[in-house]
Amino acid sequence: MKKVYNPKGYWSKRLEENFSLSGVGFTSFGRNYNKWLYRMRKKVLERVVSRYKIDFPNIRTLDIGCGTGFYVDIWRQKGVRYLTGIDITAISIKELNVKYPNFDFHEADITSPTLIQDLNLREKSFDLITAFDVLFHIVDDNKFEEAIKNISKLCSQDGLIFITDIFPHKRPYIIFHQKSRLLKDYIQILSKNSIEIIDRVPIHYLLSAPLDISSKLLQDVFLNYYWSGIGLIERKTKLIGPIFFILDSILTRLFKESPSTEMIICKPESKPL
Numbered sequence: 001m002k003k004v005y006n007p008k009g010y011w012s013k014r015l016e017e018n019f020s021l022s023g024v025g026f027t028s029f030g031r032n033y034n035k036w037l038y039r040m041r042k043k044v045l046e047r048v049v050s051r052y053k054i055d056f057p058n059i060r061t062l063d064i065g066c067g068t069g070f071y072v073d074i075w076r077q078k079g080v081r082y083l084t085g086i087d088i089t090a091i092s093i094k095e096l097n098v099k100y101p102n103f104d105f106h107e108a109d110i111t112s113p114t115l116i117q118d119l120n121l122r123e124k125s126f127d128l129i130t131a132f133d134v135l136f137h138i139v140d141d142n143k144f145e146e147a148i149k150n151i152s153k154l155c156s157q158d159g160l161i162f163i164t165d166i167f168p169h170k171r172p173y174i175i176f177h178q179k180s181r182l183l184k185d186y187i188q189i190l191s192k193n194s195i196e197i198i199d200r201v202p203i204h205y206l207l208s209a210p211l212d213i214s215s216k217l218l219q220d221v222f223l224n225y226y227w228s229g230i231g232l233i234e235r236k237t238k239l240i241g242p243i244f245f246i247l248d249s250i251l252t253r254l255f256k257e258s259p260s261t262e263m264i265i266c267k268p269e270s271k272p273l
């Protein structure tokens with residue numbers, strides 16, 4: 001019988017076994033690789049936030065799929081005082097409540113149609129909403145739309161939304177626990193919920209597999225041979241992480257698009273006067 005992806009079961013098991021960057025990142029690549037992977041993500045995030053005037057101490061921030069709290073820590077260091085985190089797993093919420101007692105964490109599914117009524121949120125609307133590597137883990141299209149609907153309802157009129165995914169151009173990337181939708185489909189669903197993309201920036205070229213490829217065969221070859229080969233070499237040498245970090249740092253400065261992970265920066269569509 002075909003195994004069906006159960007997000008709560010899948011993520012609870014993964015994070016209970018390994019509550020670290022390897023648990024939320026590329027588990028089989030090991031700690032060293034994930035350290036470089038996340039270092040690159042932080043670097044790009046710093047570049048992005050420097051482009052916007054964000055009054056960190058006074059904004060209300062919502063981190064969807066907060067996982068092990070990597071981004072919670074970044075926002076805390078930037079002076080954020082009002083932060084809410086949502087995650088589908090009990091372990092993430094338990095750990096982050098202990099680590100950050102001044103912030104507000106809730107075990108919840110962002111795809112729930114009754115999310116806002118069910119949660120007794122301290123804040124009802126947010127100035128910065130982030131969903132880092134979370135929305136592609138919603139493989140059901142109706143649930144994906146519910147998630148976008150919730151994000152739209154929770155965002156303040158002049159708020160910003162940061163989302164990371166692959167945003168492929170020709171072929172969605174689909175595996176057991178992931179569905180990376182086409183950029184044009186993202187634009188359409190966001191627009192249906194009165195959200196527009198104002199910027200899109202590359203995060204990785206190499207640290208995360210370049211999978212925006214139009215051929216299914218090539219996608220499979222890439223994933224099964226190239227990517228697993230890279231994992232093998234990294235585990236043996238621990239050199240791939242730092243080398244790819246240097247290359248990604250250069251490539252993300254040189255190019256505006258990547259075939260791998262990107263970040264979209266969105267905002268609610270301006271209402272006509």
Ligand SMILES: C[S@@+](CC[C@H](N)C(=O)[O-])C[C@H]1O[C@@H](n2cnc3c(N)ncnc32)[C@H](O)[C@@H]1O
Pocket residue numbers: 007011012024025064065066067068069070071086087088089092108109110111131132133134137138
């Ligand atoms: C790949 S991890 C990313 C974690 C974190 N954002 C990061 O980048 O380190 C995906 C996270 O999303 C959470 N998640 C998956 N599906 C979710 C859903 N439907 N609602 C809320 N959280 C979800 C998982 O429990 C996990 O913590």
